[in-house]
Amino acid sequence: MELQLESLKYQDLAIQSVVKLFEGTEKNTFDNACFEGIRSNYSKLTIDEVETNLKNILVENGILEDVARLSQDKDICIEMETGTGKTLVYIKTIYELFKHYGFTKFIILVPSVAIRQNIIGTFKAFNKQLEDIYGFIPNAFEYDSKKLQKVTQFIEDQHPQVMIMTLASFNSEDKILNQAQREDLFNNIPFIEAIGKCNPIIIMDEPQEGMDTENSIKQIAKLNPLFKIRYSATHKVVKNLLYRLTPYDSYKDGLVKKIEVLTVTEKNDEATLKIELSDIQFGKGDPKVKLKAWHLNNSTNKIDFKVTGWLSQNDNLGIKTNNPSYLNYTIANINKSLKTGKWTVKFSNGTEILEKQIAGSLENIWALQIEWLIHRHFTKSQKLESKGIKCLSLVFIDRVSNYMGETPIIKNLFVDKYKAIYPEYNGGKLPPTEHIQSIQGYYFAQKASGEFADNEGGVKEQSKIYELILKGKEELLTLSNPVQFVFSHSALGVGWDNPNVFNIATLNNSYSEIKKRQEIGRGLRICVNQDGKRVYDALDVSDDDRINQLTVIPNETYETFVTQYQEEIKSIYGTENAGAGMTHTHKGVAVDEVKFKRNPSAEMDKAFRKYWTALARKTEYTISFKEEDLVTQASELISKITIPDFVIEAFSFLINAITEDGKEDSFQGSENVKQKSFFTPLDLIEELSENTGVSYTTLFKIMQRLTNLNEMVKNPPRFVHEASAIIRNVELDEMIRGLDYQITGESYPFNFDDFVKNISSKGYVETPNKGVFDKMLVDSDVERNFSLDADTDAEVVCFLKLPSFYKISTPIGNYEPDFGLIMKRKNIRNGNENEFYFVIETKGTNDINDKKALTESEVYKIRCAMKHFEKLGLEVQYKAPVKEYNYFKTEANKTINTII
Structure with a gap:
């Protein structure tokens, strides 16, 4: 398969925005851009001339100067939503800059191996088609400290050169490019200095991933760039924002897939009294931990499962979470085992929490997530295959060991669920063992020891690149290739995507560790068929006929998912009303x-x-009220409490469209699976007193009049929470009844x-x-x-x-x-x-x-x-x-x- 190049208006606008920035530049030639054997990028444009060009472009693109954050730094930002082809945009920009101005020296800075490999793959995929348009192929290569002859060629050659490199290549003084005492220097100067004489145009791919640290800025400055061009969907540092394609615009114009959020989450699970070890602090002084547990918020009357602050030995979890259900949980010991090398937290009641321990019913949630992923995969595969489109599903997992280890829980769950579901879509036939193995692909970072790492840090030691996943995008898209499900951890969180990812499941110890925009972004691209051509939906396509629909299956509620997504949008745009499914203000908000x-x-x-x-x-004011009134009203209301069953709930929302008034979503259905509640019985009176401030004597009177203690047995913490809220409300009602103001x-x-x-x-x-x-x-x-x-x-x-x-x-x-x-x-x-x-x-x-x-x-x-x-x-x-x-x-x- 060969992916087909398209001329897309929004991409052309982004490209021409950069080209127009250099209007008035004399075209580079051998005569004006060569010095001492070094071919450089040359421009006589003054800062004022560049600023004039920039302001004209902002007017054309409808971006306010305040939003653009004008700066005289030689930086510009191009903002494009994930999945809209920014890699191809800056590659075509390189071609255009050579065509118009003769610029020949380009460096593409990347934060990760996955992104670097994606760029190399994109060059290879479109080289021939771009050559047919522009009449040349640039020399695009990956920097390798063992192949300095390529760097020499980069410095000297008059043909367009593109060097793709990570910050790690030169971000410290001992790196080869920075070394001044070597036998193979370039004309007796360090290579970094020679590269600087080229005045390269530096393209920064995902610059927010570590390119704006103090050290990075210092090291990049050594390259003496003619200009830095930043490309990202999520800029943290904004300077001279020249072009913007927001999530709102992308979604509205059908430039990315529509999004269905099918969530799988525990419901009414306060009775589990879950506790998870979230973080450990050790070094000077005694070790400290952060625990994830149920917190009671009296002002909002909600129970939230969230992380505590730092806790030490003798801290009481009930006090720290404002949750009396945990009052028997006082930290007795924080210790790292000599045998396992893992941290444990022991409580005074004998409970022990292990580092990276799976929460009680999490395996059941994973099973349901995988089940829905496989159902969605089969449904879409059968619909898409007739159109020559291969369906891929991506699974982000919590730890590599749960797929590659001695007890690969997630892999085993997948195999079991696939075996159970396969006959439903294949005439009752069972899948062969070799078939189940062949449909699974994976990409994890691997250390030199052979141990798989939970993050891409392992790549620094030695990486095993899985050719099909990272480099063989075209091969992975063919119907003849068996791989349909791709498993990964954080190594594919940024920089990797595939146009035919139609389903994404996030299996985590807690709510998704991968940011929502990264998570969604792996599958937002418009899909391609077996001819490598994009297949678009009409803007008025019906739900049943839509092809480009991404199903995201997180282990959290729809509200939590959307809220976190909005917070990410808000951190970038200053408002949550800028993302897919949210309202949008294109020109930003000026403060005067x-x-x-x-x-x-x-x-x-x-x-x-x-x-x-x-x-x-x-x-x-003054207050007064009667105890008997409190007892009577509270007992009557508490007796009406009914406690719902503890279940795992799966339900789906489809984000249909975006308007200036907000998102339009439609409920697609739901299913519940009942779970057993596990809890430690605690003294009900003590918990109620802690939660309400009411005396034991008064609470005994209330409890004696209750007629529904059977509801308490279902889920004691939930019962205590609801009863406490009722008592507090009655207290307030009585308080207002006895409230009197005086002037x-x-x-x-x-x-x-x-x-x-x-x-x-x-x-x-x-x-x-x-x-x-x-x-x-x-x-x-x-x-x-x-x-x-x-x-x-x-x-x-x-x-x-x-x-x-x-x-x-x-x-x-x-x-x-x-x-x-x-x-x-x-x-x-x-x-x-x-x-x-x-x-x-x-x-x-x-x-x-x-x-x-x-x-x-x-x-x-x-x-x-x-x-x-x-x-x-x-x-x-x-x-x-x-x-x-x-x-x-x-x-x-x-x-x-x-x-x-």
């Missing part, structure tokens, strides 16, 4: 210095000062002068008509819309976003309401105009009982505020929660009508 000016109206000032006098009065006689000062704030255009709205200030700070679309509507209401005298120093004390923390507003209304009885004062709390709902839109703390603070404003009297009316201005107006009218 914005001045907020007081409205000069004397009438408004007079009304506002009078309003503030009424509003600014401070209060303090203190103190007031907040009148302090409303013009001010300046650094803020984006999305952080405020213009309020020139009725605003106390000409602009209003806003935190949400709800606040934005409210401000715009209030500013155009003829009955509004003035309004403002209340300052952060205006606080109302509550038993659960200070509360800051949103808006203050004055309305005027004519009294139909006497014709006089009256002013009415309001405070408004805007939320995403008009219903205080809407638990989806409001957190418990928000509800309780609103209820406390109601009592505060009641104490202030009818002078200031409080409206909360409010979603739309029209709703507020309706409620305000009701209030006004009762007053007048």
